[in-house]
Amino acid sequence: MDLVQLKRKRGNVKSSLTKFATFVGTYQRGDSKAETELRVRLEKADNLLDRYEEIQDLIEEMDETELRNATESRKEFEDTFYGVISRARNFLQGNSCQSNSVQGCSSHTESIHMKNIHLLALTLPKFSGEYTDWLPFKDAFLSAVHNNDKLTSSEKFRYLRSSLQNEPLNLLAALETSNENYSLAWNMLKDRYENERLIIHNHLKALFDLPNKCWKRKSL
Template identity: 35%
Template sequence: MEQLVKKRAVIKSQVTRFGSFVDEVQLGNKNIAELKTRLKRLEKLWDEFDNIQTEIEENEKVTNQCCQPGWQRCDEQSQSTERETFENKYFEVISHAEEITELNKSVNKTTIVDTYSQFWANLPSLNLPQFKGSYEEWLRFFELYKSLVHDNARLNKIQKFYYLQSCLKDDALRIINSLEISEANYDVAIELLRERYANKKVLIRNHVKNIFELQPLTRESHVNLRKLIDNFLKDFRSLQTLGEPVQHWDTLLIHIVSIKLDKQTQREWETHSKNITTPKLDKFVKVLKEKCQLLESLDGKLANKFNERTNEKVSMHITSNNEKNSLFVLHFLQKQ
């Protein structure tokens, strides 16, 4: 019994010391991190006290069976008061400590937001590309980002990390979302993105697939033809960057793209290249671009003619209405 009372006294003194430590933290004399560590330890003391106090109460019940009734009630009240006093003190210091830690979190968040806003306000404005996680867009994105940010000696790694986050969206952003912004983590973020998207085999396959799956043209249209040329050249140049020997693929690429053209443009290309044994890709692309310019010019002329005719009709309609109005006025005046 004596040993149990001593153990209980040790626990009570630990709670008292913790309360004093909390007061020191509030005065700014102690570290908030140490408070959090001590708080975790103190939370375990409740079970220890409850077990010891319960055992003391059980032992006293056995002892009190031999005592007079008035003494028994006195001992029971004493133990009840002991438990109640400890509970009040324990939960008081626990609540006080938790209030301080929560207040500290709030202050830190405000400081971080203010620092973040100030940091962005001081960064130079850059027109950066956006990347959502498309393999086909990775090379174009990273080459531009690399030249504007990654290789920029005037920016430190934390600044580069902020810029990187501002460029990424959707799947690409989720890859690095778990990383805290720091100099060391910037290199980790770049490496994670490269591991995911700089997969040369996948990139080559996707760009080749895109060329084979170019949208066929069903009629002459400078808009659709321009789109086809742009899409083809984007994938072609990406394959060049990836080191594929596209300079030897002229015949194959011309065939793939030419069968995607509308019938009229196909005939014009066949007529143009009928005396050329091995046509060159750059010449083929040049012919298509010239066709685009021609169609644009024709569409512009047709639009102008349409506008002229519409204006003529509107003018005739207004003139006709004016003549009718004049006749009506003249007729009215004659009656007067």
């Protein structure tokens, strides 16, 4: 796929997010039909960030100008995405609030949700496929994301994918980011890397390599 096609696909993703944001901006509480439509649209919009990042990665590999402006363009899309997704979720959650406190309930929930999203994005560890790193990564991810009942499975999958690099990321490449696929993705990683024999082997190998490294430093 050439650069023009990639930019066209990125434009389509941005357009989809804009259309969703427009719908959310005109959403009226109390309309059961609109609420159903919002749920359907939200489910489809959940994977827009992943699609954008995949396309943006390819564009940056082909265009140095895009690479120089990557931080700003990515931040702009992420801020829009998280803002509109949070607002849509709070509209749906806000239906359970009493009518005289809907606005306060919604704004408070959105504030907490946004803070949690940015906090998780900053603190999640990265896993690149080293067996010696699997257990520390697993424990940290279980604590921060997997066992967090305030996150949907789709959100957990998004955090999981953003925490992976190299081989583990490629392992999940064929899976769409969705509620249904999160458990499958997590179990695939466990089956691949939670190998006690290989974990012990790699720990021992790292220990035996230490004297050689120290000897090389001394000889220098």
